[in-house]
Amino acid sequence: MLILMTGLPGTGKSYLAQALATALAADVLDRDAIRDRIFPARDLDYSAEQNELASQVTYRVAEYILSRDPQRILILDGRPFSRRAQVDEVVTLARKVGHRLYVIYCWAPDEVVHRRLEEDLRSTGNLAADRTMDKYYRIKRSFEPLTIEHLSVDTTRPIEVILGEALAFIGHPPKLC
Secondary structure (H helix, E strand, C coil), rough: CCEEEEECCCCHHHHHHHHHHHHHCCCEEEEEHHHHCCCCHCCCCCCCCHHHHHHHHHHHHHHHHHHHHCCCCCCEECCCCEEEEEEEEHEEEEHHHHEEEEEEEEEEEHHHHHHHHHHHHHHHHHHHHHHHHHHHHHHHHHHHCCEEEEEEEECCCCHHHHHHHHHHCCCCCCCCC
């Protein structure tokens, strides 16, 4: 199974991805983490070119893993997937490896995202990552609607609630503790 996390920066994609990974014994392929690992710190500029290269590396890694282990569950995270063509690349990947694709769109009200992005900046101090409301609004203005089946989740609700919805969407009951 392949799960694609979509949504604007600060909407909780990574938080939900980690919760899903735990519940499903899945692995998260985080494009941002991959980008930060493949480029030496002095070359890391968070440019569109670097992000695209890291995205392509992420897809190749996913293809490699899923081709070798059809039972694996992978979650793709770290990119808004705000363009139809970006989503189509993942659709093509899923078809190529013969896996069902589940798309989860995360959203939250602007004021919640603003608070989250400010907290993220305070905790990481990473100005270069450009996780700002300006970037959020820039992506929001050009975000193309999803045209494939997907689950839309309001991430302001408790994680247990949205995790339950996500698990129901992909056909897995919540893990009993």
